[in-house]
Amino acid sequence: MISAVDLVADIADALAAVLPEQRWFSGKGRPIHAIIPLRATDLAGADPRLVHAVVEVDQGELPRDRYQFLFGVRSDVPENLGHAWVAASGDQGVYQAENDVELAVLLLDLMARGTEVQGLRFATEPGVTLDTEQRSRPVGAEQSNTSLVYGQTYILKLFRKVAAGRNRDLEMHRALAAVGCQHIAAPLGSIEGPLGTAGEADTAAFGMLTEYLRNVADGWAMATASVRDLLAESLLIEGAPGSVEHADPADVGGDFASEAYRLGHVVATVHTDLATALGSSPAPAGYLDMLADGMHRRLDGVLEQVPELSPHSDELRAAFDAVRGFEGPLPVQQVHGDLHLGQVLRSVTGWVLIDFEGEPMVPLADRDAPASPLRDVAAMLRSLDYAANHLPLGETDSEQRAAVALAWSTRNQDAFCDGYAQAAPDPRKQAVLLRAFELDKALYEVAYEHGNRPLWLPIPLAAIARLTAAHP
Amino acid sequence: MSSADLRTEPNPDLEGVPHTGEAVLSDGYLVEPQADDFDHAKAAPTDPHWYKRAVFYEVLVRAFHDHDGNGTGDLIGLTRKLDYLEWLGIDCLWLPPFYASPLRDGGYDISDFRAVLPEFGTVEDFVELLNEAHKRGIRVITDLVMNHTSDQHPWFQESRRDPQGPYGGFYVWSDKDTGYPEARVIFVDTETSNWTYDPVRCQFYWHRFFSHQPDLNYDNPEVGEAMLDVLRFWLDLGIDGFRLDAVPYLFEEEGTNCENLPRTHGFLKRCRKVVDDEYPDRVLLAEANQWPADVVEYFGDPAVGGDEAHMAFHFPLMPRIFMAVRRESRFPISEILAQTPAIPSGAQWGIFLRNHDELTLEMVTDEERDYMYSEYVKDPRMRANIGIRRRLAPLLDNDRNQLELFTALLLSLPGSPVLYYGDEIGMGDNIWLGDRDAVRTPMQWTPDRNAGFSCCDPGRIYLPVIMDPVYGYQAINVEAQSASTQSLLNWTRRMIQVRREHPAFGLGDFNELGSSNPSVLAYRRHHVGNHDTDDDLVICINNLSRFPQPVELDLSEYAGGVPVELTGGVRFPPIGELPYLLTLPGHGFYWFQIVLPDIGRDA
């Protein structure tokens, strides 16, 4: 049998062709010069065979990104795995193994048994026993990693882009579980080990197993269902042409405010738990200037690309400069870092926060930098505004629709803050900072939409116009 | 007033009818009618778990059919309409109290447990109703108020008159009005205290409800015996069970809130033992308007399959069905079902959408145990819509799609469904009658005078029939709807038939199937039969939104199986490994049987 290392070397060229098609590949659009295998380990079997591998992708720039793979090897690759095909090796076929029910369950076995294979450690969290009689299936959702659900019991997130060093998602889950936080999916197991970059201190996390929450819906689906209801009610209201009359979001059945309130309460509770687990301290000297400088820098960049923004630039700059003079207590701590309605799941007992990987645009090493919890709050307020505005998109321009979106957004942002204030200081009491964070986030959105979804650009632009017009 | 005057205080209208207190024995005991004074009804076919599969129908005797033309429905009138109920597919009638009563609390103020309210008929009429119902395979249960009586009951009259007599200790008397301070006042709108002074006995008496409803004193063993004898009286006549009213309050104990006390459960176990030992096949349904986690206590010991009530109402589910559809979100329902504990093997929930009494939200739940609930009460919308007393059709704007969705939920969620008379034809209400009577108007049988309810002068009817253009009897009545295949009545009948064909609905377990679409509520009902062929696997998918919705369900467990739609028998594409995709119209629903390949059995 060909060794795992040779096998991966064998298919490296084919991988270069497959890689750009993967949802989670972040080097899209740039040529791949070479695929350099870093490690390859046999996990189980001969036919079918399960191989774990890490490869480095040379796209001409440094540092190079590294990706994790699970390969299945079979003489006879069943039709339903055809879409995961990578290459032939000898008289066997090599394919990505996540969809192979027979192989995927082995990962759970390895974790349950606490196996170590060539430094790759499959482990359970302290005190956890796993039930391995579970059928696996991949999660269908668009995502930057690959998740496998086992039965209705566990979910294993396999990190695709891997890096040496601590894994924020895993660490945050562990820290929160240690202080008894009720609003996360309990961490149950992990896959960790050397990345294969000889020499460096190169332990990386490859997988995190958590409790699978049955019967959940994410915040985005919940919120947009409510917006849809308000719009439908509003369209029933007879008004003169061009009227901005609409139903009161407090009066319609689909009102989301009680959910937004509970969500705010949960986010504040998680913030408090993070502070308990990992500490909180007054912001260091110079923090405010650093914040303000960063915001200005972002503005500089976005202004170059999006000239529509220039009418607001003076107000934006003033809002960012106001941060420098902020007075009052300003604790910094670990936060979620990438909070939005898609990262919160509504279960039958309440809201749960997932995916603590941190801000995607920030280099891994910097994601741990303590930040103000207001950052998460601002991010969620922006997400609520997105939810309010997303349905009217593409429809003929209507002031009524804009008014509906504004009414929904205002009501639910307030409810979120009310709920937050039940468990932590009221974010609205730090208006200068909150507003600057919101504007900064909106700038990020402007840049993103400009580059990717120009149809959506009006959402953050309108938010900036509104936030800069109403001075606190 | 002399004690002699009190003795002669008339028991309402019982002239010429056997009733309690017609004579008094030398030791002071009242003579009470005995079951052997009457014929006994022939029993319904035996079936120990009938109540788990049954479809119940709540019918007010007063409102169903007036036989003698005096303007008020009666037992004979109801008996005449049993063919209709059999046709509809009803398994059991639930009659609110029809006992002798001064009617200050809708008949729940009973002045004689062993007599029928004369305007409804006689005990003989009731036995006739039982006989005719049993012939058609329909059972009959009625309310029994265990906790208190009317102050007109001869027991109370004796008790206040003669503290040393045999009834002196039948009620809870005290020289002071300070006992049991932790017990809340339930009817805060009308009562200020649970104690009321009686000028005859010159003592205070205890009452958890209205001051004209003194609580029986269960500390006195004779009270327990007397009430067990009341149970036996009706069971001997052939009744199929009781809905036991206000059970949590039977006993009092200093230092407690006097609810759900262990001795109260102890007494229910005695009632159950009487039923099990002497009257198999009969049921006790507890009315404990409490949080499900507390209500399950009233099923008794799970180790023996339950040894208190066979059934209990699941109160919080009803408002949450309304909330879920309003919110277009399954979570109000999902949450309450997730918080509902498992029940003993011999127990069953009773579930309903509407009944004769609107429930106040305060009575639904224990706020301390359910933070979720208190959150929802803050929504003014829910208060406005759930606190008022209306019928199903007007609550749903007479929207046929929603009426069907709600009925489908009622017939498929875990528990035995209880329909409220008239809702099967989408009857309306009359809010001008005041909230109590709004939903108690005469059943609408035909487009003729008085809706075919009575041949009396319209002015004599106990409540006017509904006459508005939308819900009036000329538009909405049984005759017209039974003639139309598209009517709500025929639709409801068909759904009851489908339900009857599938043991999964009554006997199956319940598992919610999650999906990423919060507006879709999907669940599996699975009855594991004794043989593979008895296995019944049903999947119900409900769109709580007014808009069409897609849903992807993880049915991979049944890969290879074929969903067969239950009302039309249409086979849907087979289930594979990938999520099963369905689209539902606004407020649409599907019931599927999953036919597994290895069973190879068609629906």
Ligand SMILES: Nc1ncnc2c1ncn2[C@@H]1O[C@H](COP(=O)(O)OP(=O)(O)OP(=O)(O)O)[C@@H](O)[C@H]1O
């Ligand atoms: N514990 C859980 N229980 C149930 N579903 C979960 C759980 N964790 C994640 N999911 C589902 O899996 C999806 C992906 O999860 P997650 O966000 O952690 O992965 P990701 O690869 O980082 O995704 P993204 O790139 O979108 O941030 C979520 O949108 C959610 O629907």
